[in-house]
Amino acid sequence: MTSRIRSHWLDVAAAVAVIVGFVFAVASPRIATQGDAARMLFVHVPSIWLAYLSFTVTFIASVAYLFTRKLHWDLIAGSSGEIGVAFTSVAVIGGMIWGKATWNVYWTWDARLTLTAIMLFVYIGYLALRRAIPDPEARARRSAVLGIVGLVQLIPVHFSVTWWRTLHQTNTFRPRDIQMDGPILAALLVSVGAFTVVYVALLRHRYELARLEVEALEGAVAVSGPVAGDAVTAPTIGSGG
Amino acid sequence: MRYVVIGYLLTYGTLIGYTLWLARRLQAAHKRLGDRT
Numbered sequence: 001m002t003s004r005i006r007s008h009w010l011d012v013a014a015a016v017a018v019i020v021g022f023v024f025a026v027a028s029p030r031i032a033t034q035g036d037a038a039r040m041l042f043v044h045v046p047s048i049w050l051a052y053l054s055f056t057v058t059f060i061a062s063v064a065y066l067f068t069r070k071l072h073w074d075l076i077a078g079s080s081g082e083i084g085v086a087f088t089s090v091a092v093i094g095g096m097i098w099g100k101a102t103w104n105v106y107w108t109w110d111a112r113l114t115l116t117a118i119m120l121f122v123y124i125g126y127l128a129l130r131r132a133i134p135d136p137e138a139r140a141r142r143s144a145v146l147g148i149v150g151l152v153q154l155i156p157v158h159f160s161v162t163w164w165r166t167l168h169q170t171n172t173f174r175p176r177d178i179q180m181d182g183p184i185l186a187a188l189l190v191s192v193g194a195f196t197v198v199y200v201a202l203l204r205h206r207y208e209l210a211r212l213e214v215e216a217l218e219g220a221v222a223v224s225g226p227v228a229g230d231a232v233t234a235p236t237i238g239s240g241g
Numbered sequence: 242m243r244y245v246v247i248g249y250l251l252t253y254g255t256l257i258g259y260t261l262w263l264a265r266r267l268q269a270a271h272k273r274l275g276d277r278t
Binding site: 018025036037039040044047083086087089090093094097101202205206208212213216219 | 244245247249252253255256260263264266267270271273274
């Protein structure tokens with residue numbers, strides 16, 4: 001009961017955060033260099049931030065699973081991976097729309113764009129891998145390896161704009177070198193905060209769904225009893241005539 | 242401005258769409274477990 005009330009309040013907080021984030025984004029002053037197109041900042045940066053956050057949680061939960069072999073870590077990893085894929089898709093497609101508004105092209109083979117797209121496809125592969133393996137333990141073990149290896153991409157994705165000459169602007173938020181006016185920075189931080197609250201609420205529900213799916217699977221196995229293949233035993237070598 | 246509107250519709254649309262899809266899957270999972278017990 002307490003958990004449900006907490007979940008309910010988290011949902012309310014997420015809904016309020018989204019509305020507040022939207023109001024801040026719309027009310028922020030117009031940026032002289034890009035005009036209204038720069039308002040994409042308040043949805044594009046929070047989306048890619050959630051991608052980073054989700055895949056980092058997937059990484060941490062994958063490591064925790066391999067150390068502890070407790071299935072709930074695998075469920076957290078998979079749940080966070082799914083949310084990460086949703087928000088990486090939004091970041092990539094939203095970035096293309098912003099690109100069209102500022103560069104006049106939807107897509108260019110820029111390092112940041114290309115690496116982010118590759119990261120998206122790797123995590124779509126991660127979700128596909130999870131669906132392809134029915135055995136929960138094998139699925140958890142194999143997807144944990146991909147969940148750990150997958151995060152390595154985050155480093156070149158994030159630093160691509162510093163390492164190479166790219167069309168994409170350098171990282172928007174640099175704590176040691178903030179070059180944003182107060183109201184714009186405030187709107188950006190509120191949007192990032194709002195999306196983070198949404199992520200926590202979504203993760204909580206997605207984890208609950210994963211847990212229910214496992215319970216349903218265990219229930220189905222218990223109800224159905226032995227399957228046809230159980231009657232077949234491996235031949236004993238050397239026993240035949 | 243047109244692109245900003247499309248971008249916001251995409252982002253908030255995905256957010257709402259994913260939330261509704263998740264709610265539907267949760268409801269179905271609860272129903273499946275409820276039917277079995």
